[in-house]
Amino acid sequence: MNDKFAKAHIRAQQCYLVVGELEKARQAAIKSVELGDSSTAAKIPFMEELLKYESYAFKAKEKMEWREALHYLSKILEYATDSIRHISLKIECLISENPADMTNAIRFTTSL
Numbered sequence: 001m002n003d004k005f006a007k008a009h010i011r012a013q014q015c016y017l018v019v020g021e022l023e024k025a026r027q028a029a030i031k032s033v034e035l036g037d038s039s040t041a042a043k044i045p046f047m048e049e050l051l052k053y054e055s056y057a058f059k060a061k062e063k064m065e066w067r068e069a070l071h072y073l074s075k076i077l078e079y080a081t082d083s084i085r086h087i088s089l090k091i092e093c094l095i096s097e098n099p100a101d102m103t104n105a106i107r108f109t110t111s112l
Contacts, residue, residue, distance in 0.1 A: 006035035013043065020083025022078070050076055054086075061089065066097035070089050 009032035016025035032040045038067035044075035073090040080086055094104045 004035065006032045006037040006040075009035065010037060012038055013040065013047075013079065017047070017050075017079055018082050020080035020086050022047060022054055022076075022080070026051065050079065061093060064096070066093045070095045070097070 009028045013025045013028035013032065016022070016028055026044065029040045029043045029047055033044065036051065053072040053075050057069045057076070060066075060069035060072065070090060070093050073086055073093065076086050077083065091109060094108055095102060098104070
């Protein structure tokens, strides 16, 4: 990747976002702004918000607050649609929320 080409960083940011690499997506957005692309500046706070959601989801999972973790993971997956890490965490939370009834986990996995 040409390190001086703003469009390459914009494309990288979009790719990183879809696969759930939120920090890398934020860094690529920052780099594209540094290279003169003002249209990406609005995406930086959005990326930081998604990083907060990720942090909240991990903290909620540690506390076994499954509904809260599911909420934040669902928000992340609206944008990081191909993130295996976030999908796996959501499945884990769905199963942990109610181990006797895996209906929600099965419904989620079949919708993928």
